[in-house]
Amino acid sequence: MDHNLKAIVRYDGTDFAGWQIQPDARTVQGEIEGALSRIASQPIRIQGAGRTDAGVHAVGQVFSCHWPKDPDTDRLRRSLSSMLGPEIRVESIEVVPPDFNARFSAISKRYAYAISLTREPDPFSARYAWCVPWKLDIDYLRTLAASLVGTHDFAGFQCSGSDTQTTVRTLYSVEVVPGGIAGPCDARDLYRLELWGDGFLYKMVRNIAGSLVDIARGAVPESRLMEVLNAPGPFHGHTAPAHGLALMEVQY
């Protein structure tokens, strides 16, 4: 009998060509499918909640898959983890109802974008935060971030290349909090932008992060934010680099 599984995984995306499986590239989906297929002795395909781009991290990515064998989920979690390197950790695996799909059943997601306000990257957070060497007023950044909360057409913050039917999304909260995705024990200069919403368009978080930082550092006028929010798209501004971004949680 076939079982439907839901798994939560965490990964350092630095050395992966993103989530989605591709020929001749090391991807997170590829690594996990390879390991699961070896355990099951037959090809296993998985469905991720979000296709993180190359270099993007995950604290709480979710995937679902049909599993043709014994659903001893704790044992399977341990076997799978031991086959993957230290860059990917399987946090949990559980049996879910047959209609659960990690992508289509998701009702909201949380992303975090980390910035390091230092002149040069900190060696211990360089892989997990965008080094922003300019002077930045965190309270101002917080005010700008809050102005994006609500239901809007985010087409202006979307990079071309996506195939969504509608570009209207609701952001429940956009906050700036101290601390990065990961960082040194004495970090005083790490902050992260936390976004919680019902869905996110292609590169939307990185485009928001790049725009907010550019405005907060005075390189772009504040009025640009509402111009982009009302633009038909695609985004033409500053896309923040991949390595500051992490998919934190997917809610069902």
Next chain:
Amino acid sequence: MDHNLKAIVRYDGTDFAGWQIQPDARTVQGEIEGALSRIASQPIRIQGAGRTDAGVHAVGQVFSCHWPKDPDTDRLRRSLSSMLGPEIRVESIEVVPPDFNARFSAISKRYAYAISLTREPDPFSARYAWCVPWKLDIDYLRTLAASLVGTHDFAGFQCSGSDTQTTVRTLYSVEVVPGGIAGPCDARDLYRLELWGDGFLYKMVRNIAGSLVDIARGAVPESRLMEVLNAPGPFHGHTAPAHGLALMEVQY
């Protein structure tokens, strides 16, 4: 005129063959000497406070060097940082009296050894903490650690290969505190052993960390700690892996 400089540097030691310069290996000293020599257009040698081993990190390593050029230290710091990759960051450079020597003028040092109490390594702290999958009583670890404070002959905790005249050292404090050298924003399972003393023998911190963890997890009897402390050396126990260790601070 020749100036004597003191610099503080921070590095992720993962991809270096340690501090000390070696032929055909990428070392922190080698990278810094190479960059300084290019800036000065003549060979520059530096003296590090401590020779961290391959894979060991530093939050506050110190080096001194004689500098034959204009001692515009802020400009030099920026030039040097821009020539080094994100794995090494130069925190400060200052002009010091001619008799200052980063190694021989040091009066005390602080080291930290990070442990991650998880079954499998966390992708965001795997490079900076020893993953300890066994059950460990942190209060017991703290009590064991405190018993090492004071002036002792630490020959029994030294690995062979060092050339020190005396093996008597004083540990001013040995504490266990929450948090690693670096780690994820939601870390609950990271702790670090912090040691402050007038000097440390070869691999002494890693041997202490390995011994304390082995006793705290019940693999080795508690009495072993005092046996090793009174042994003539060298150490024959469990040396904790390099990647959990960081040189935190050198005091003068």
